[in-house]
Amino acid sequence: MTHIFVNIQTTDLERSKAFYTALGASINPQFTDENAACIVWDDNVYFMAVTEAYFATFTDKQIVPSRGQAQVLIALSRDSREDVDKAIAAGVAAGGVEPTAPKDYGFMYSRDLDDPDGNGVEFFFMEPQAVEQGPDAYVAEQASA
Template structure:
C-alpha cells in the first residue's frame, strides 16, 4: 500500500505561543513530537499539518523574505461540515486575535465561505459545500 499523501503548510509567525493558542482555538491539535521553542506542528487531519515557525526558524530554510502582513501569497481553504461550523471557526478566530471577513463572504447557496487572517496575516478560508455537489452527485447551480 502506498504511503498516504500529506501536506505540510509552513508559515512564519512572530509569536509562537500566541499562534499555537490561535490554531488550537480553530480546532487544530498540537503534535508535541514536532514542537519545540522554534516551531510547532498543528494538525488539522491525518493528512494536513501546519508548521508554524518562528522567523529565525523560517530563515533557516530559506533566504526569501517574509512578506509583510499586509500582503497575501496564498489563501488556504479548509472544508468544514456545515455553515454553522464555518461561522463558529470565524468566531473563534475573532476571539483569539484573528481578523475576520477580510474578503467578501462567499454565499452561493451550495457553497458558503468566509475569510480570516491569523495574527500574522495568513489568509484562511473556512468553507462549506453541499456534499451532493462536492461528491459529484449534483451539479453546482448555474451562475
C-alpha cells in the same frame, strides 16, 4: 498516503499555538520546539507555525511579511455552514480578523480569517451534491427545482 504540511510564519509562536488550538486544532509536542509548532488539523493536514528567523532558513528567496502581503490562501473544509461560522467566531475571539465579507455561491459557502500574524485561512462548506455533480450541474438542478 499524502500528508500536507503548510509552513506559516509567526512573530509569536505561543500566540500562534493558542490561536490555532482555539480553532480546534491540537499541537503535536514531538514536532514542536522554540522554533516551530506542529499544528494538527487531522491525520493528514498540519500547519507548521515557524518563527520568522527559522522560516528564513528554509529558502534563499526573499521572505515577505505575512501581514499586508498574500502569497497563499489556505482553504480548509468544514462539515456545515454552521461549522464555518463557528470557526470564524472562534478565530475572531482568539485575536484573528475576518478581512472580507462571507461568500455564498449557493453550492459553496466560505469565510476568510487572518490569524494574528496576517496568515490567511479560508473555511468553507461545499454541498456534497455539488462535489459529486460539479457546481454548474448542482446550481442548474437547484434552479429547476
